Amino acid sequence: MFVCWCGLNIGGVVDVPRVVEEISGCPGVARAVDYRYMCSDPGQQLIRDIIREERLDSVVIAACSPGMHESTFQSVAESAGVNPYRCEIANIREQCSWPHQNEPLEATRKAVELIRAAVEKVRGDEALSALSIPVTRRALVIGAGIAGMQAALDIADAGHEVVLVDRLPHIGGHMAQLSETFPTLDCSQCILTPKTSEVGRHPGIRLLTSSEVESVSGYVGNFTVKIRRRATYVNWDLCTGCGLCTEKCPSRTPSAFERGLAEEPAISIAFPQAVPHKPVIRPEACRHFTKGKCGVCEKVCPVGAIDFGQQDSLIEEKVGAIVVATGYDLHPKAKVGEYGYGVYPDVIDGLEFERLNSASGPTQGQIRRPSDGKVPKEVVFIQCVGSRDQENGYPYCSKICCMYTAKHARLYKHKVPDGQPYVFYMDIRAGGKGYEEFVQHATEEEGVLYLRGRVARVFQDGEHVVVFGVDTLSGKKVEIRADMVVLATAIVPASGAKELARVLKTATDEYGFFSEAHPKLRPVESLTRGIYIAGCAQAPKDIPDTVTQAGSSAAKVLTLFSAPRLSHSPTVAAVDEEICTGCGICVEACAYEARALDTRRHVAVVNDVLCEGCGACAVACPNGATRQRNMARSQAMAMIDAVMG
Amino acid sequence: MSLRQGSMRYPYFPGCTLKAKARGFETSAVASAGALGVHLDEMENWQCCGATFPLQADNSFPLVSPARTLASARKMGERLVTLCSACYNVLKRTNHVLRTDVGRRDKVNAFIEEDYAGDLEVMHFLEVLRDDVGFDALARSVKTSLGGLAVAPYYGCLLLRPNDELGFDDPEAPHILEDFLSALGCQVVDHPYKIECCGSYVALEPGDLASGPSRMVVESARSRGAQAIVTSCPLCQYNLDVAQQGAHGREQAGVPVIYFTQLLAIALGLPEDVLGFEGHVISPGPLLRCVGVVGSDAIA
């Protein structure tokens, strides 16, 4: 029994010597000692020495959370000849000294009780050995924006096959929609297309566009993924991408890629540099599907690639690791009523501005406002629309808006030198290499007028959009009769993120961003082993951070692939078949599909490698036929008795 | 629900102003309702709502008067109809407090010796017209065409805010008055100040301080061609009306500010004695005569 002071973290609150004294007399405790830092090398050596001296068969370490050092102490115990699963941690830091900083006496009493409970538990622990599982060395990457492409390229370059899935017909994600990028103002397409074409031709990457992950089963190293490949109604094996069909198509509907600022044919390639450079038919816009007549594309196609009868197909892939790179969406228009977003044509969002500014966009890169195509001379940019707004949007900061708004204002000045950009901001968050300088340049050199304050209302008045704002620094209300308003709307998780998390059996936060295993130390690992996160799927991020995280998640995948076999904790559920009634409640309780009914023998069974040891089944089982290894009901009761006295 | 002649009865709360300075609001509303088969049964036991919802967390006493009214209305039925925006706001918000805040409910109930749980539905007459009569049916009942009379709706604050308690309409882009005006055959004049404050009780401050915001509202409607402004708040009516008394009144023709029910009564072809335009600063009479919707000299 070893008690750690953790410097003042524990020792400053809990009376450690007293704890040692009280525990020494407990039944089954051979020896109790304390040390200032048990996780240090001398601390570890102390444990090893005493195990050998006393010929211990189990140990209890009272220290910090098992999340921190359980594996450290388990391997210390193992190195001294104690089965690692007979090493228990009593958490007297996070669950005792920290929350009870102002009640040292109570904390000391609680520490004794927690340790006594751990002692009772360790007395019932069995000596277990880790389970071993094989690894499939292929990876699935979900989402082919800059994050997904980078992760896929890094994994594939290391020699492992990658299945890259995107629900759109092309890859590139939102970055393909951007005109220029901060802080260097280089053209987004110019730096993106080398990546897209490399992904398109990489022999190690199986690219599945117009595809979505439908189901995932299995576990780390051994996932089975079902992917639905949506019908494109074009046989891509035959199609040469000549574009004749898109020219001749008589239907025109708003283009999603152009954010509704331009129309596109029902059969189209979203943008000139798209990879794969093949068209798809959108049945909801196609006259053949909606009206039952037409078929112009079929007639003009020189290679007969149009296939109206094409069906969705289901593809099954076996992979060992999954990278989630599903990206982001923007805050829905309907929710910003006071700015007339979605109502007034000249109130647009940041991505719409990117398209207006893009050489391949609807205005060929000229800044012309949507309503009448006039060049706007007074443009108001509003930051924090839906961000940092817990009441009407989201409490978090969307992180990139300060920078892209500065970029927008500067690009606008480049194209409309006699125009005046105004930026309503609350704080400027420009913490990145070259970022602050970039914003300063906007105010100093380009004449962008920054107004510190939020806008209350925007309304249409004739051909102007009138902005009611405030400049809190001068304490004056501000009214601007603008020609166009650009909203830096909040970044929100991509639609369907929560549903995908459910399919992947991993967690998201309350907004739908994928949760990382630890916010600081495990930022690219999800809460499910073998599933990693990259880019805005986790939280709002700019391109450099996204690429960094994508590389990091690829490194994690490669680390996983480098082990010959994976080990799995043996503290899983087990069934006492003698008393199992076969009612199946455990099967329903399991979130990992690790439980099933053996219908022949009418008992429930456990798939050890799928079991995460969460204990939900053991709790659900009415008579305790299912138990958790090293957490039997009798152990739990003994722990309760130890705590309750 | 469609229009069922003579089948709709509602307990109705008039409020002080409608019995005094805004009589025309009530007489036009009650008569119009009657013409549409809606009976507004005035509650027997009502008292002043307080005219403004109390914003003090530590004082529940101002809730007592509206709570008494609500408790007494609950005994008449499950709904209570109001006309005045302020009464609607105060009664509905008080009702919300009594429904959701058990502590304040118990305190108020103990004081008024009632056991009222906040389970009344407080409605505005506009909601009755929209949901129970139906604007389509209303359009069919129009007898006197308003001939494209350009009318600006004015909501002010009390109908719309706070939206999570009132839930009356879209708080930033309301449209119930517009829909109502369209049903009457008016030409709706949209204007940005329709949800801005008129200055409210600041009218009592010396120095004519409320007329600033009020003039902004009137100007916003007038400059877009409005021939009249409709409201459902006697204080808005007063502020917008009085604001035009000075310079504006002489330089250019004023914009009459009238209650939506007065317009409704005209459209339904009701006798002019129910309109009650007396006391309006900018008399709507000349305008209405000039567009040909009102003929006699009953209008001052």
Add this chain to the structure above:
Amino acid sequence: MKDLLIASGQDGREKALSRFLAKLLDVGAVDALVVPVEAAPGVITHVLAKDPRLVEEAARPLAPVMPSSAATLVSEVVRKRPSGRVAALLRPCEARALVELVKLKQAAPENVVAIGMDCAGTYDPVAYRQAAGNVDGLEFREACRVCQNPAPLEDGLPGITLGLIGLDDSEGIVMSVHERLDPAVAAVMEELGLASGEGAGRKRREAVQALVQERQEACDAFLKGARRGAATAEGPDPAAPGVSGVPGVPGIGAFARELAACTGCHNCRVACPVCYCRECVFDTDTFEHETGQFLRWAGRKGALKMPSETMLYHLTRMNHMSLSCVGCGQCEQACPAHLPIFRLFAMASRRTQELFGYVPGRSLDDELPFTTFREQELEPR
């Protein structure tokens, strides 16, 4: 669903019904039958019968006692899929318990032919035996007096329903047949050429409706009274400080006092038709405490109620069973200490079942709340 009539004949409708049941066995439409017989004067017990003659002679299908729940017995016979078809005569509460057991995979429904019957109520078996079957002056059991389901539910197990309520002995029995009834059994029904029971069926339905109404009121009054009883008994018990009651949990004191006389015999669990574990956790070593623990507790509290764990036992059973409780009252009937177990369960299960909108035994399609999870389902409404 068509109403047919089993006419009473000269020896009354129970005999007519017995002959019909015997016929099912005789022609091989079913392979066995779970049915009550009179084993000794006033002693009713269930048998699993294969011999039609025995059924015709000794069956007492309408005897107004429920010595044990037929659901438990049927589950024993068909827990795994049996080789033959088994018919069972089931009161509404028994049928509903059987539906729960099917959902808990304790009975394979495929080969069960459920013969549901109306039940206006049953008597305490001991009283019935002492009166040698003469029910004059006896009162139905409390669970029956407040039972809101005197007639079988239509969505239960596929089978036959026997309508009795509102019809006297001479008027016979209205029989209605489930659409999904086993074809072999349906063929027998066909062959019997029973007369239409349309008029009797209507009469019975009206009587059932009236009875249900009456029972609902009785049940509401009963629960109200029970809750009031519990409320007045709340608060610390000055007579037994530290023994009964857990401070801070409202109502637990009253609960403890109601159960103070529990001897820990676990009869209620044995009698419960749904309590299904092969070995109960209370029969395992889970609650075997370390030597000295009892003395420590007794020392700390001043006195420790013995046998210990009776509260935990009842709370656990309530936790496991209140959602599936069909209100048959077998628990209370089996209790040697006459504890108000039915009443406590009725109060708890009304709340828990309402919380999930769950009606135990209503239909095989309703999922057990324990086996489903919906986000937000327990958020305050």
Add this chain to the structure above:
Amino acid sequence: MRLARDVVRGEEERKLRDISGEEVRSCYQCGKCSAGCAMTSMMDLLPHQVIRLVQLGQVEEALASRTIWLCASCLACSARCPRGVSLPNVMESLRVTMLRPGGRHIDPARLPADVLENAPEQALVAGLRKYS
């Protein structure tokens, strides 16, 4: 302006919180309230500046502002506040701090005759409840 513990966490600020039921510390001074306020043209301080003074414990200065009497409780500010601060409640707490000890901002007896004669009852009741 002197800042110290007893100023920024003073008794007066606590009292205002009790009366208003609002936590002014939530405000991050974005100014959306001021941007949408209909009465600002007559105010000496913008609404967000009044809140700032309360945050800084400068209650006396806030009480001296004309702004608190010009707030018409129209709720345009609180409807759009990203931090859920109900400014009208804070303004009311400042007003009643002046009124509860018996102060009067407007004396009913001195209201001009034309106002008394013409203003709707609603204005008189509401105004006098706010101002006296």
